[in-house]
Amino acid sequence: MFTPELFASILPEILILILGMLILIVEPFWKEERRRNVGWLTAVGLFLSIIISLIFGQPSQPTSVLGGMIRFDWLGFFFKLLFMFAGAITALLLMDHEKAGRRGESYLLLLASLLGMNLMAVSADLIMLYLSIETASIPLYILAGFIVSDEHSTEAGFKYFLFGTLTSTIMVYGFSLIFGFAGTTNIYQLAEMFSAGHISLLIVFSIIALVMVGFAFKVTVVPFHFWAPDVYQGSPTPVAGFLSTASKAAGFAVMVRFFFVAFPFKDAPDYIHTWAWTLAALAAITMTVGNLLALPQTNIKRLLAYSSIAHAGYTLIGVVAFSQLGAASVVFYLAAYIATNLLAFGIVMAFSRVTGLDDLKDYAGMSRRNPLLALMMLSAFLSLTGMPPFGGFVAKVVVFAAGVQAGYTWLVIIGILNSVIGVYYYLNAMKYVYLYRMPDQDEENHPIPLTRPYGIALVILTIAVILIGVMFAPWFNWANAGAVNLF
């Protein structure tokens, strides 16, 4: 019963659980001022877990384990590594957060959510899927509203909670329809049921629509994006970074597995094409709305929120392609995007920790106050724009390539026009950093010092963004290895 493979398939989750318990045990014994060190423990623990999982937990042939609840394959494994990386970085960024950094609970909630995301990436059963989505979401509701004394944070937590529960209820309704009509909850068995064609088109469409609501909320697809700007702005910045990267990537992991496996493309009936067109339209609307709304923003967190909506739209192009390259491009895009967006949020956090401000105009003169931070911000924003030699460029080209291959040239052209809009507002933000000066022109006496956790986290992220953009072969091969498992 308890085979080594079974052990390997949930090794990362076991490690996260051990780490969580360790924190629970250690934290009460540390004095208030030393509790910040829980962050070190979490980050180092997660990095170690990544290494241990890489050594002992690599999947070989895709198999279903734990009674068909979990699919043990490269796709899930690569996503797990990404989530754990994002979690480690978020822990580092949390450490010097004024309100949340010295509370052991925040790290524990982070780990709990991470556990849920890891399971999301490998769920092969609708029940498991729903449980893991809730495990990932509930700690995030709390984290978003973590700063009880701050109105915005409470509002963010509550808003996120309301939207989240509503959409997940609708999703569960879709799941129940699936069970009712197909008689199974296993995603891999669903494929046979759907391709056999016993279920009427209308039912299939309503199932997809209902389930999509839940996924769309997670990855902020228009029209389920309304929560994102308010929640990102209100919640503690490191949490917002985590929400916009790992949580979104987890949503895509689920979406890719669910749609690619349950609705196989190979001998697909025509309705797949109709469905793909709907999804393509959603992608086009998402990126256009995200980019257009990002244009007039004056608050950098809201700007990043809308830009992350737009990036969800670009990523959807890879899903729409319904091909192996499409799936690989989604995974690769998310890898680049996680590193890039965490870097962007990390910089916002480092800046506002010192200045307490996060409007664009407050960034004036930043390049003179801390040239290194400005350079890192440049890397992040250029990567978001999709400029080489940063990760965002290769990611975008691969996604667009998948789109052109699948015959969605019009969608790629819309994507390209959108990235032109992106150039404008990302460079506009950099203009404040490099071109404008502080009102008193006294940047020398207003430095922005970086604490050690920030320094480490931001440098790691910058290196990651450049590495993904220059040495793209290993990352792409991993993403591709995951995508192969779907076909």
Add this chain to the structure above:
Amino acid sequence: MNFPILSIITFLPIVAAVIMLMVPAQRKNEVRAIALGTAVIDLVLSAWVYIGYLRGNMIGYQFIEHYNWLPALGISLYFGVDGISAPLVLLTGIVMFTGVLISWGDDDPHIMAGIQDRPREFFAFLFILAWGVFGVFVSLDLFMLFFFYEIAVFPMYLLIAIWGWAQTREYAAMKLTLYLFIGSVVSLVGVLAMYWVAGQNTGIYTFDMLQMEKAGFSPIFQYIWFLPVFLGFAVLGGIWPFHNWSPDGHVAAPTAVSMFHAGVLMKLGAFAALRVGIMLLPEGAKQWSWLIMLFAGVAVVYGAYIAFVQTDMKYMIGFSSVSHMGLVMLGLSTLNHDGLLGAGVQMFSHGVMTALFFAVAGMIYDRAHTRQIPELGGMSKAMPFAALGFIIGGLVSMGMPGFSGFVAEFPIFMGVWRVQWLVAVIASISIIITAAYILLVIRRVFFNPMPEKLEGHIVDVTVLDKVAIGTLCFFMILIGIIPSVMVPMMETGVKYILNILYPGGI
């Protein structure tokens, strides 16, 4: 395994940029020294490549380097130069070297020349730009060419927006970036379409351009995709009617960036349009050449005329660049031996010439604090060496025999005449207009009496400036007097293109 000279040329600037960024910000002279040292090494190495090609057997691509990068998608680091790209690599080396010299700066508060504000960042961004430019010229892999092409676009925004002319820099920098970005992404769609179709035709999915040349794209495919690909790249070449970003960008940019921009970057556009547009889609090129010729013909005459009516020196040079790059495009559009040969030489000749123009214009502006031609005068006495340089540049611009401009423009007009004599006649009007505005500006700026306001304020140029001017003049005269140092080399590249265009012989 040969000595990886092209990789060293390409990657040296980025290594230097990273090193410079690690130097503390106050140590400006150390930063400048690193920049100059790197530029000298790159100049020597690119001259080495040039001479190596010239003295070798001059066939096809030389100095080949090949490293697998992403085999799953057929992407590799594939470097090599032919008779057309080797001179352009040398050109980049020259402009980089002289650009660094010009930007060295002078601590004399009366002059305020060069880059005083954050030179560390300036040189780092300039070298990232140089990295991209070298990369495009040597890449034989379409993906990497595109990769480097984009790298060459974004530092321009920062260089212009931060160190540019305060009045228009934000507007000009954003305009330039948006134009170039739109152009490049439009060609990206074409590039991706070519990649998939080539893969379907041959069964090998690769971005290797030498393989893609043999992909056998259907005529209808070429007909559809040639225009987006060619024009997308040609935006950077300043082709009419997409030239509007270019003069604004020239004017707003600091001197060294103007030199890079007009001297090298615009060639990047023409080169990529040639390499990707014409060489990979030859049938499309034949079908659309009339349109390119029309656009280029308009650019030549219109650019010259607009240059003629400008009163701002930099705008004048900027529009003259549009006119001269129009000649390059005109040469490309002929698709025959003479036209392509002339276009190749013109790319080099115009690069050196316009770099010189912008260098001298920058020196004058640093001292007189105005670029309005009517407000200037008497510069030949105050700064004789710069005046001499400008006059030589002017002679090149007019296409005087004995200078590189003649070697370039004469074959272009011959090539155009063979295709459509009327275009040649109309385009040649530009020679007269060019002569008129060049002679006018030389008389007004350098030989008219100096206005009282400027009397006593104008200091002679520095030694470094003189070295820069001397270097640029040297190459223009060398090619003018001994065309055989470049023309036979260019010819090998042109023959290669003609083989692709007319596989059965002409």
